[in-house]
Amino acid sequence: MVRALFNPNLVQKILKLQVSVYSEDSLYWSHEKNGSFSVKSVYRNLQQNQHLSNGQSSSGRSEAVFWKSLWHLKLPKKMKVFAWRVCQEKLPTYLNLKKKHVLDDATCVLCNQARVRGSDSLLARFVAITWGLWDRRNKRIYENISMHIHVTVNNALSLQQEYAQVELFDVSNQKITKVVRWHPPPNDFLKLNIDGATFPEHSIVGIGVVLRDQYGEVVVACSKVEKEVSFVEFIEAVALLRGLQLCAQWGVPKIMLETDCLVLVNALNENSVCLTDFAFILQDIQRLMEGFQEVKLVHVNRLRNLVAYFLARHTWLIDDICMWWDYCLSFVNQALWLDKLAICKDILFE
Known part of the structure; x- marks a missing residue:
């Protein structure tokens, strides 16, 4: 009877249902194993649906692997939460507080500078330092040159700041930098x-x-x-x-x-x-x-x-x-x- 009325894919799901003749019907949250509703399961389901609608790209899989690796790091939970907030740009930085109209001025009290786009600046510094560490590793392995870690970081940041100062112009342009x-x-x-x-x-x-x-x-x-x-x-x-x-x-x-x-x-x-x-x-x-x-x-x-x-x-x-x-x-x-x-x-x- 069921097979005659329903689509074959749906039939398999129906046949898996365990029906009790002794209890009344009740609401059941299918996205949790215990049947109870949770915000976490909603978020997880929405994320899965979004990935399905966008296609299972390599970037989506890489992102999932990244978050899984982050939460499994052998670090105190407060450090992992901090890393997650940084990646999501959720820290209460002066720039973010200004965007939320909590502050009128985004000038940093430490360096006395205002960041136009803090995320780009932080990302550039992160990439520069990471590259410096990779270069330090290569010099040690292939050239037998040992560099102190603070020297490596300073060199990388110097190179990043030097590059940021350079604006490229067309050679034919009279306004050569x-x-x-x-x-x-x-x-x-x-x-x-x-x-x-x-x-x-x-x-x-x-x-x-x-x-x-x-x-x-x-x-x-x-x-x-x-x-x-x-x-x-x-x-x-x-x-x-x-x-x-x-x-x-x-x-x-x-x-x-x-x-x-x-x-x-x-x-x-x-x-x-x-x-x-x-x-x-x-x-x-x-x-x-x-x-x-x-x-x-x-x-x-x-x-x-x-x-x-x-x-x-x-x-x-x-x-x-x-x-x-x-x-x-x-x-x-x-x-x-x-x-x-x-x-x-x-x-x-x-």
């Missing part, structure tokens, strides 16, 4: 660019220093070999120290310092204590800076620091130190020409 151009110093200043390079196979590092005037002309340039140090920020700090020592000997009154190491710039400009591994180098730099009439320390993109970079790479060909007065060798001529070309473009488009 100023981020990637070398700019001359003010009239009464000289500009010192410094950089460092590592040569693990020789257990040495090299530093490059170039001092130029407002026209982009080289006053003095230097390539110097240093003993191998533990991480990048240390190299950059040593390069800056050597550059300041040379400028102090030359009697430079006002100087503008440029480096592509954002961590170093922040540590010196903000008196940060995050780089305690070479705090003594920072103290020496600060003492030397006090000896000049005026000092400006700024962070630049690597493309604005190419001359110092080539000078640092040149050190693998020398034994100790090489200096050039009023000129440089051919290996930096192209970079110098590009910097002078940028000055000409600045003058033309003023």
Whole structure:
């Protein structure tokens, strides 16, 4: 009788029902094993229906695996709930509170900055740090180079912040980004660019220093070999120290310092204590800076620091130190020409 009246798929479900002749009919919640209603089962059912309507994509399965892995982590429940709230953007951050009209100002009390889209910023930092950890692992396995964890994180965040500063324009556009151009110093200043390079196979590092005037002309340039140090920020700090020592000997009154190491710039400009591994180098730099009439320390993109970079790479060909007065060798001529070309473009488009 049942098979004759109903669809075959439905017949199977009907035949599975256990009917009692002794009890009355009652409401039963089919999405829970005990038949009792629960909000959790509703949520689970809605999620399943949504996945069915959207199709069983790999992203949906991956998301389910992710949440399952999260809730099975060997962590206190409050940490897992915190992670879930972060992923769902449910934390009471100042930005979220402003969206809910609880606060009028989303400025952070710690960094004194307002985030336009906090989730993007946090995601970018998370990806940068994750990449840094992966790079650290590869250097240890394939190059036998060990890096301290805080150095890895600082390097990754520096790279992320440097990239965020760069805006790409069409080459034909007259508004070529100023981020990637070398700019001359003010009239009464000289500009010192410094950089460092590592040569693990020789257990040495090299530093490059170039001092130029407002026209982009080289006053003095230097390539110097240093003993191998533990991480990048240390190299950059040593390069800056050597550059300041040379400028102090030359009697430079006002100087503008440029480096592509954002961590170093922040540590010196903000008196940060995050780089305690070479705090003594920072103290020496600060003492030397006090000896000049005026000092400006700024962070630049690597493309604005190419001359110092080539000078640092040149050190693998020398034994100790090489200096050039009023000129440089051919290996930096192209970079110098590009910097002078940028000055000409600045003058033309003023």
